[in-house]
Amino acid sequence: MYKTKMLPKFVAAAVLAGTVALSGCASSSADKSAAIKDRQALMQTILKNWKPIKAFAKSGAGSNADVVKHAKAINATTDQMLAVFPKGSGRGDFSDKQTRALPAIWKNWEGFKKANQTLSNESAKLASIAASGDKQAIAKQVGAMGKLGCGGCHKPFRGAKAK
Template identity: 35%
Template structure:
């Protein structure tokens, strides 16, 4: 084989190998980008569910401020109780997407425990309990008797929020 033919053949093999390697690198890069996008999507979901839970907490504060410090009106506190019931319905959908602990921690101050997804039925049941307890509080506000309102608020806090937090929420993150 002539030297020029040998170099041409070697060049073609090198070019083909480069194309194959390049395609492999492109495939790996595409997979990496896909994983990053999926992770970014899950991180966004975590952020949204944290906002949902903060909204529930804000409504709890509205009610507590009314009951303890007479801030606001009974109508505003009753509306906050109704809002908690609406938001409780959104909890299961907000937690359907399981994210890794790293993805949850990337959002900051993650308190979700893996038990949410290990005991999904129990988690959904606790969200339903919160919804039911908030409806009882709305009814108590409609009745206007302060003792019944206090009792319903305590029940919602202990068995609605607290029941879920006990099993599915980790310790406070500083």
């Protein structure tokens, strides 16, 4: 990536004025606010699949086959996770109302990737346990997935709701 001081003066001036988009530079502010929307939608997809899983664990609603299906759907979202967290799209760059993503995500990108991998592993594990139909084992794994998978990322990387 170019440093401003390495550019010819007229380009640098245009960049400062915001009139020139340099290829290869970080994505624009508009791209980042689009990413915020995309990841919140991705989280809503996760939630939509998580609810019936919890319902089965709690009261036996639905079937173990439903749990398999929804666990696989959550597992698939982890392939899309990292792309919707571009650098500079968290709190500090955007308002607390717009996003709950903490700067810790980019300060500790390895930890964030690991947290996503944990959800991937725990949801894959749930899909395979759910296929067995053992209700007790399923409920136990649903608990583990909530705690380690969702909680393991929300705790360090998601801030409190803005008032």
